[in-house]
Amino acid sequence: MRRAAFSLLAAVLLSAGPALAEAAAPVPCGGPLPAFLKAFEARAVAQGHDAAAVRAFFRGARIDPKVLAADGAQGVFRKTFLQFSSALISRSRVVGGERNARRYAAIFARAKRDYGVPKGILLAFWAFETDFGAVQGNFNTRDALLTLAHDCRRPQVFQPQLMAAITLYEKGEFNPQTTTGAWAGEIGQVQMLPRDILERGVDGDGDGKVTLKTSVPDALLSAAHTLQMLGWRANQPWMVEVRVPKDLDWAxxxxxxxxxxxxxxxxxVRARQGQLPGGDLPASILLPQGRKGPAFMVFPNFDVLFHWNKSFVYVTTVAYFADLMEGAPRLDPGHPDPQLDLAQMKALQRKLQARGYDVGKVDGILGRKTRTAVQKEQKRLNLPADAWPTLGLLKRL
Incomplete structure (x- = not known):
């Protein structure tokens, strides 16, 4: 589960578009590595980097086949919300979150004051990405970025990150030989890519550098700054567990x-505990496993979390763990209908595709696009349109 956690933040960044792409076309990808490095080094020098520094940065660089293997291993996202959240929200993480909330109370107070981000959200990302800094990944970061920049699937995403790593090296904040992290090139306790460190990193401990691997203040405040720049709204809720009436219009x-x-x-709709927040704030009712499972009301800040990670189950689990860290009780799991197995989910996606729906890749993952298509077909077939696919729906299709 820890290894999977390294890939979680990467999921959003792998599919990110203009925010991470250079205006210029990427260096031609693929082919022999020496030719690629020569072209990339020339591009770096043309963009103002010191030629000697660029050569030193790439000395000993290599393609890492384990990075490509990790890129294709994303089965963790096929778990249901209850399965996924149970795996990530261990007793040790709850205890660790409570302990770190006390230990770094002043830093969390600063994050909320300066960036509007509460401690629960930061604790959730810190816990799930690296177990509060304990497991930050052992891939050589330069080689991981080089591997993905050379690969032809997403060069426009990773070549700017590789270029940003050169900048960090020139600033004395990156050692190409010894800096390690996640397979997709993220660094530090909250797993940020080099360009994000340059643009959003915060020197929280005042030592003149942004050091996300060893400095908790730098890591937490950089994460808070990132969320603020992604659109986080201060003093607004993100999610609350609710009770929904049985006659609610599920569609x-x-x-x-x-x-x-x-x-x-x-x-x-009622809050499971206390009063509903939000008032006139726009809100959605989220049923991760249908009308028979847990129910949440989510707000605009919940949507911000998808900019950090595209996975529906990951984002919902982050929001739930954040609620726990802010004092909410454990959720009511309810009694949801059984999940379709992998073969059935893929069959469902193919049937939805045949009806003209965009479900993305047929991968057996119940993501946002597949949920939307399921709900529309449930409504068409006069089934409870709660976006949770059942064997009955599959048979009707």
Missing amino acids: RTGLNTRLPARQWAAMG
């Missing part, structure tokens, strides 16, 4: 429908 649930929180309340 209005899901992330594609937003209504003021008070309008949901008028329909009978």
